[in-house]
Amino acid sequence: MRMRETMGTHGLAIAPQIMQSFSHRPNLLLAAAEGYRYAGWGGRLPRATRELVALLVSRENDCFY
Amino acid sequence: MDSHRAERFAEGLATPEEMSPEERAIEVLVKKSVRAPARLEPADLVPLVGLLGTSGALEVVAMLGAFHFVTRVADLVAIESELPIVQRRWRWLRSLGVRLQSRVFRRVMDLANEAVEVDVRMLLAETERIRGASLPSGYAAMHASPNVAAWAYRMTVELPSLDAAMLGRVTRGVAAALPASEDESTGFHARPPEPLDALRARDHVSAQAGCTDPGRRDPRGQALSSSTFA
Numbered sequence: 095m096r097m098r099e100t101m102g103t104h105g106l107a108i109a110p111q112i113m114q115s116f117s118h119r120p121n122l123l124l125a126a127a128e129g130y131r132y133a134g135w136g137g138r139l140p141r142a143t144r145e146l147v148a149l150l151v152s153r154e155n156d157c158f159y
Numbered sequence: 160m161d162s163h164r165a166e167r168f169a170e171g172l173a174t175p176e177e178m179s180p181e182e183r184a185i186e187v188l189v190k191k192s193v194r195a196p197a198r199l200e201p202a203d204l205v206p207l208v209g210l211l212g213t214s215g216a217l218e219v220v221a222m223l224g225a226f227h228f229v230t231r232v233a234d235l236v237a238i239e240s241e242l243p244i245v246q247r248r249w250r251w252l253r254s255l256g257v258r259l260q261s262r263v264f265r266r267v268m269d270l271a272n273e274a275v276e277v278d279v280r281m282l283l284a285e286t287e288r289i290r291g292a293s294l295p296s297g298y299a300a301m302h303a304s305p306n307v308a309a310w311a312y313r314m315t316v317e318l319p320s321l322d323a324a325m326l327g328r329v330t331r332g333v334a335a336a337l338p339a340s341e342d343e344s345t346g347f348h349a350r351p352p353e354p355l356d357a358l359r360a361r362d363h364v365s366a367q368a369g370c371t372d373p374g375r376r377d378p379r380g381q382a383l384s385s386s387t388f389a
Contacts, residue, residue, distance in 0.1 A: 111238045112229055121320055129313040130229075133221040136275035136306025138214065142160045143181065146168065147222040150186055153169055154193040157230035159238050 112159065162258050181210050185219060192223055194344045197337040201297065214303040221307045275306040282312040289315050 116123035167173040175183055184206040191203060207216035279302050287294050301308035338344035
């Protein structure tokens, strides 16, 4: 419930599969969701710059998701 | 950033000339974090600090760390995209799917930054208490980025809930397996048949330290290499 609320504060009404993968350990799931909020939405770095970091890490890791 | 430009970055086609100094510095850092993470050092952040300030550089590091974490987990347990249209094999369809997905997310998600009001001094003291050791001096820079301090604390606070022996084994295994060169960043062991084995055997831990392993397989057993995306 709290994870859904955490993601929902940004208008995302779904629980992404990457977050669901932590559901066996609810505390870790919550930590991942809240930590992602801090890293992804907190601070002053422009959104495009954050997305560029994410995109480049995924590209370099050859990660499809 | 428009979708065409984002796609050039995604495909590795963006040239240094078309990148801003910030984008070039970020790409250099990301590449080293994947290809030679064992050699990462504070000096690697100097260009970013010069361009984005201490807080901006720390926020880049937080995103970098968060997405290394996400991509490793997604790869380990073979998580596919939420949208069926984002197919792995058909590049044109994948491109269309990603564009559609980004348009939807842009409409339904609030992408604006939010203020994080926390007591950084308290968070660092609590982080130090949980870790049971003095924090490296570099942690003091987090006073410039409360959100990064909150992120680090949120991750740390769950550590005691994990099995200490398993955590130590994984930490040592990953540290020992981090690539120190581009050559070492490829050719790791095959993915373990059972994802949880990655947490049990040192060889399998090593496999997950490098995500560019050419021996990786998708859920159907097909080879997963960079050519799959071309």
